[in-house]
Amino acid sequence: MPDLAKAPDEALAVDTHGATAAVISKLKDRFQDRCATSPALRQQHGHTTTWLENQPPDAVVFAESTQEVADVVRLCAEHKVPVIPFGAGSSLEGHLNAPFGGISIDLSRMNAVLEVNDQDLDCRVQAGVTRKQLNSYIRDTGLFFPIDPGADATVGGMAATRASGTNAVRYGTMKDAVLGLTVVTADGRIIKTGGRARKSSAGYDLTRLYVGSEGTLGVITELTLRLHGQPEAISGGICTFPDIAAACNAVITTIQMGLPVARIELLDAMQIRACNTYSKLDLAETPTLFLEFHGSEAGVREQSETFSEIAGEFGGGPFKWATAAEDRTRLWAARHDAYWAGKTLNPEADIMVTDVCVPISRLADCVAETAEDIRTEGFLAPIVGHVGDGNFHVQILVNLDDAEERRRTEAFVGRLAFRAIDMGGTCTGEHGVGQGKQKYMAHEHGEALDVMRSLKRALDPDNIMNPGKILPQS
Structure with a gap:
């Protein structure tokens, strides 16, 4: 594996066995200027939002087809080099970091709407299509795609993190919107899950397995999505x-x-x-x-x-x-x-943003206790949320260079996560786990966490797919 202590702006970090360097050399031969190793571009493809450290990949490949993604993954699998999928870069919990180095596959150029079936209220798109782009494309059909996380995220990234947003209380989340997927597996195979039928009893529901897997089981390259009629x-x-x-x-x-x-x-x-x-x-x-x-x-x-x-x-x-x-x-x-807007409360502050979700009957209790916790700590921390489904966010303005202030803030985030879980909820309603919320997974899932680890080992035995995310080290 590459040197884990490398600085974000350091030039290419060559791992001990030369595997990453060998992979990058072959990728440069194949993709030319679509394989980049500049420090600035690598840093842009690490974590860039909120409070987690930026851990850049060793190289970035701009893929333009499912076959190209498969070729990159197959080469990385051969050399056991990590692969980190990248969409728009708007995730909040360190999903895009490369703690063990590796290759970031940027899917933003895979942004074609492949087909729209307006009579069946569905469409098929590449993973790099953004939600705004999709809605602009289908506006004249009288249909719309309702999942709205705020940021103009790619639909591939939204599926990978099981995103939702302001419309979720009526239209559901990405798990409800995705009918089928094209996925590149950890060994470079191209598989298709689900389909256009609105229901099926044929086999395991692999679509739901990959939705929310945060790139740890495979790379989503195409999606079949459920659409809705524009309201009168x-x-x-x-x-x-x-x-x-x-x-x-x-x-x-x-x-x-x-x-x-x-x-x-x-x-x-x-x-x-x-x-x-x-x-x-x-x-x-x-x-x-x-x-x-x-x-x-x-x-x-x-x-x-x-x-x-x-x-x-x-x-x-x-x-x-x-x-x-x-x-x-x-x-x-x-x-x-x-x-x-929250930044205007203290323009000099850093931001630590978090979310939880609870059963609707416990919403008032959870929000009130959280507000009291904020008051007691003396934080500048506005609360905003998709409360129709019990999901809310807290944005804490903090000086991350102040070790004590950072410790207090992280302790607050932990209390909030455990509070939500103990009320029958979850440590994250839509941000995902990434690196930031791994520490709460055992408390939320118990023995089921071992089943998740078994699935990970079965589908990604060499742990090259977005390693260091979701599952805490056992």
Whole structure:
């Protein structure tokens, strides 16, 4: 393996046995300028968001077809050199780092929409297609792809991390959106999983195995995705509440009543203050729900009125409708920019961002306890979340060069993870495990973690596929 102590800006680090150097030499012969080893480009393909150390790969290959990916993986497998898939680089838990060196396969140039079957509400795309690109391509068909994690991520990366986002409460997550995959396995074979049929009883569900595997079992190169019809009418708006508990309880009641809300997002008072500054809004600085309803004109009107009644029961309201499309767009743009807005609270600070997810009945308890923990620690840490499915995020502004401050922040993140797990939830609802959340996997999964390790060994016996992710060392 390559020297693990190499600096991020060091030139090519040659491993003891020369395997990585040999692989890179062959890749350069094959791919010419599409195989790059410059320090800056390598660092861009390591971890670049939030708090984890950047651990760059030894080289980056820009693949343009499934066969090229297979050729790279087969060569790496022959020499037992690590492979790290790369999409848009927006993951948050160190998924893209190369702690043992190796080759980053950048799939961003594999960005073709291969087919759209509007009658069947599905499409087939290459892994480098982004969600915005896909929705732009299919807009005229009357269909849309609803999974919306905020960042303009590639759909391959979204599948690998089992992403979700603001629409998940109605349309589900990537595990619900992916019908089939083309995957390059750890030995360089090209396999297809699933298909266009909406259900199947034939064999193991390999599609669901690879969705969420974070590149540790294979490289996703193509996806068959479920699409949805664009709603006839959209109603959206905001509703303020006296405190976080009241807002969460309104969400719980809304979901338990079966109200088909498309989006329901919580922003605490600190996050609203940040959004007002960054997005030039003038919202009241109090816990606020952003909502959106999809359906017929009559349906969304009825749903909005029902929610208004629910909010009133918890001291919320009034529910202010954003009837114009541009007003809704402005509100949701502000929500999606929450990460960058948080920086305005302390522009000199670093950011440590984390997420958890709990059963909806425990949402109010988990958020309230977390808010109290933040207050006790004295952190600048806005809360924002896709609370319709029990998922929320905390963005802690911290000086990572201050060892004590970093220790306190990491301890807080740990308490939050264990709190969520002990409430029957998970340490991550959508960010994934990567490197950052490995330490919580045993507490969440128990003996099932050994089954995951067995699957990893069976499908990747030489541990070359994105090693050092998801599974903590036993």
